[in-house]
Amino acid sequence: MKAICPGQDTRFWKPDDIFELPCGKCGATVEFFRDDVFRRCRRCGHRIENPKMTLGCAQWCEHAQECLGYDPKEFAELYDGEDSFLGRLVEAVKERFGPDRESLTHALAVLEYAEDLVRSEKANPKVVLAAAALHTLAGDQARCSDAGETPGPAREVLDELGVHWEAAGRVCRLLGGLAAGGEDTPELSVVRDAEALADLEDRAGRGDAVDLASQSFRLELSKDLAQRILARRAHP
8 A cells, every 4th residue: 555645645734734825926826735846827827836845855765756756856957947948938838828818827727737747657748848838829730840831839939949859849749649639648648638637627617517537537647636626626
């Protein structure tokens, strides 16, 4: 039986282990559960670390990867520094959507869930997160990847970010698989489930009835996150 770290076990939680914080960039309210490593502001895309979660044990505990679902050092290069890849990606998406706040909020929700899921899967994080953020910009999939064609908006963003042509091609093929219902790969499963979780959050936020048994998720962690979404919405 898998042991649960006491810090992550909800049986030991107190009422203030579900709390709200203002985004340090735009001031929007962001809700946290105690064991959320981070949340992403849906208004501006800023990544907010959870001040109540102490990960010092992850530096020495032999169960750190099992507890967190990923190696904390593995994803550092995507986030480190003001000019990180994910920071530039979010800014590029915001610029593309402009005043279309609804599409931006949805794209950031998909990105956040992809960030959660990719940590527990053997998938390329850079390819997954780029596809998650850009999926609603993909447009004509052929124009995203075919040589000699005018690039679509997703490929234009990848070029602006200086993504290597091979990685950009993988992102475009992943976007094509999303649109065409391609065969599942670890990357495709993550982004598809991230989209489904974002849609579930939208429906729950509107007060729609949601039957989790009818949801078709590809990853086990997605089912846990779906339950978390409904618990978050039920929290007063």
